[in-house]
Amino acid sequence: MHVILTDTALTGQDHTTPAYLDGYGIIDSALAREIAAHAVIRPLTPSQTHPAVPADPPVLSDPVPSEPACPGDAALTYRPSRQIADQARAEHGTCQWPHCDRAAWECDLDHHDPFNHAAPEAGGRTVTANLGPLCRGHHRIKTFCGWTFTPGSHNTMVLHAPSGLTYTLYKSGPVELLTGTPPAFPAPHTAPAQLARKTRTRTQHRTARVRTERGINHATRCQNTTGTEPPF
Template sequence: MKSKSPTSNSVHEYIDDQRFRGHSNVGGCCLDGLMPGTLELPTHTALQFELASIAAFEGMLRQLHADQYRRIQRARELAAEVDGVTASSTTRERDMATRSFVAELATTLGQHEASAARLVTEAERLTGPRSATLGALGAGELSLTQLRSVLELTQAVPAEVADAVERVALDAAAAAEAAGGASTNAEVRRRMRQVRERMHPEPLADRRARAASERRVCVEPAPDGMAWLSMFLEAERAIAIDHRLDVLAAREASGDSRTAAQRAADLAADLLLGGALPDDERTRSGLAALTGAVQPRINVTVPVLTLLGLDDEPADLEEYGPIDADTARRLAGHAPSMRRILVHPETGVALSYGREHYRAPSDLDGFVRVRDGRCRFPGCSRRADRADLDHTTAWEHGGQTADANLAALCRRHHRLKHESGWRVAHEPGGVMRWSSPAGHVLRTWPERPFVPVRAGEGADPPGTSGSADPLPPPPPPAFGDRFDDEWRSVLEDAAEPAPF
């Protein structure tokens, strides 16, 4: 394809001169056929063209998102037919069909069930009472973030309030388009909140009291040995805390090279851990060493050579992941007690109780939970110590209480396994093979694939190979052996799903 001479003065001259086939208008931007990747244009003109291209692609993405929502709703209706849901079905049967479809969608997209559940809920509302918002998204008038603001602020309010709030966003988008501009999400949210608060029939004080019951502290792992600690609490308390930290961090301290942000973070940690500040003479004498200020009960899996200082292999901190050897040794040094798990015939750890016991005894229970680490359903990351121990082959069908027949499943996926079309089987090495109602096959790997050590064998020195069974191959990214090749390109990493 020839490009316009650099002497061209405008994008319009370039387009008029080239006349591509297949004129299209997407998201308010006109394109004639496929756009070339590189243009020989004056810098300013080329910049205009690229910005127009970016806007056109944004319009295409909005149209695709709108079409995806419609197809998600259609797929949900088809899944309900497959599951035999009819007008006479019970609430429980409808709920289980929805859960099964959410799991099907999550594993199809390689997403968490929380993300898939949100898509399903959004699709239902956008093809129902909020269909005008979906139409605006498809026409390129609303962005995806604005659409989700509409969904958020029209939830749990009377229909007339929801319609008025939605109308604010649609009118703002139409006015911006007529003026040749764009309405930002912040502007639209501010207007919608004003209308919502003015028209809401329930007093704000009552709604705030109910929302305050959901206050909590959250930890989100971050790279490089760091983590985000956040709190969801009343707005005035959050602002007061932030202000107090700013005031404390602004105090002059000779020789302190930390930034104000670093001082504020350190002060918050000192106050939460010890209840006092280490540089405050009035309380300093009563403040224990940082590691002794609290004694949290956490699980740290430490390689024995690392614990002895003979190796620096990373340890594993439950709910976070790899931590450095020095931190692991420091945590182990302050631990009030330890629990060891050794897979060896001479340790007395029983890995099977046959048909003698239905409930796994404590040593077997602990082994399975530490081995699995998380719920073993594809994509679920709920902690194993908060999950059920499930007999893969049911006890009433002859299943044994053994490590090869037990797995950690959170209550939601435990029920899904027993009450829907999902099926699972154990494979060697602790691998679990799941089959979805649509026929997709997925595998999950244990978090810690313990390798049995036979009698008479010991640990080999570092750098040598012994006679013990080799470690199974590490699990592949995401969920492992996926469906068909056409699905592999849509996989993403997993994270903590929320309850339904």
């Protein structure tokens, strides 16, 4: 069982911010404190690149062992530490594949930029910014069927299909939800005002359509009644 909540919610200073139970969703902070009373509580670390990026507000999880803030040599090993793995899962909450809601702690962790086993320094580092949860089925599709991830703007990831289609993925997991950081969704597209205005009412549109159909039918009848007579 994994519960994610802010430090102020854990200590009871904040009674309004909820908590997140992996595989279930939002729960009341009072229930989270009851669960935490029988759990090992250690802080999560902010999402790391190389070098480290500025810290987000602290969030707590069960269980996450401590490790240095800088990933250092850990970034050059294939398997992430427990802390880095928990942070990556907490940032997404579910499988990162579009429309998949498999709980993050039931998923594999995928290197968006594939880990380079021959030369780890060349890229594909094992840091939270380069890791994302994928359920086993979607992990296999991504690995063996030509799908790729690339970083997008505003802290997004872009999933590229072999067909050339792309899917922009927004990080909107429990960390952003509980710390008050809104996901970076783009502004909705609106049509120009001159295109949005109707030029005629529904009744006028229906009348024009009927008139057009009658004209076509009349022209067809006239064409069928003219010309040479059949030879029989």
